[in-house]
Amino acid sequence: MRLKFDAKQGAELAKLKLSNEELERLQRDLDEIAELVSVLLEVDLEGVEPMYAPSEAVSAARPDVPGETLGERWLELVPRVEELNGKKYVKAPRP
Numbered sequence: 001m002r003l004k005f006d007a008k009q010g011a012e013l014a015k016l017k018l019s020n021e022e023l024e025r026l027q028r029d030l031d032e033i034a035e036l037v038s039v040l041l042e043v044d045l046e047g048v049e050p051m052y053a054p055s056e057a058v059s060a061a062r063p064d065v066p067g068e069t070l071g072e073r074w075l076e077l078v079p080r081v082e083e084l085n086g087k088k089y090v091k092a093p094r095p
Contacts (some may be wrong), residue, residue: 001043003034 007027010019018026040070072088080091 003038005030005034 005027007018007023007030009028011026041048043076075090078090082089082091
């Protein structure tokens with residue numbers, strides 16, 4: 001299977017203004033990528049089990065277990081708090 005990508009059309013869709021030299025370079029790169037993808041598409045994967053991770057390593061991250069929260073004590077850490085309809089909100093400066 002031969003793939004073909006059009007650099008000019010891609011640049012137009014992405015609203016990029018590229019010089020002719022840049023378009024030629026992009027086209028060469030896309031042709032090279034298409035060739036590599038074409039080779040991958042030809043690989044016979046019949047009977048190959050899919051991998052969901054690149055290795056069998058177990059995650060070293062801790063389990064996601066809910067713990068103690070700050071409750072409303074976090075409001076003491078912010079510079080400005082406002083209340084509206086019985087709910088508290090952080091008032092942040094506009095950029």
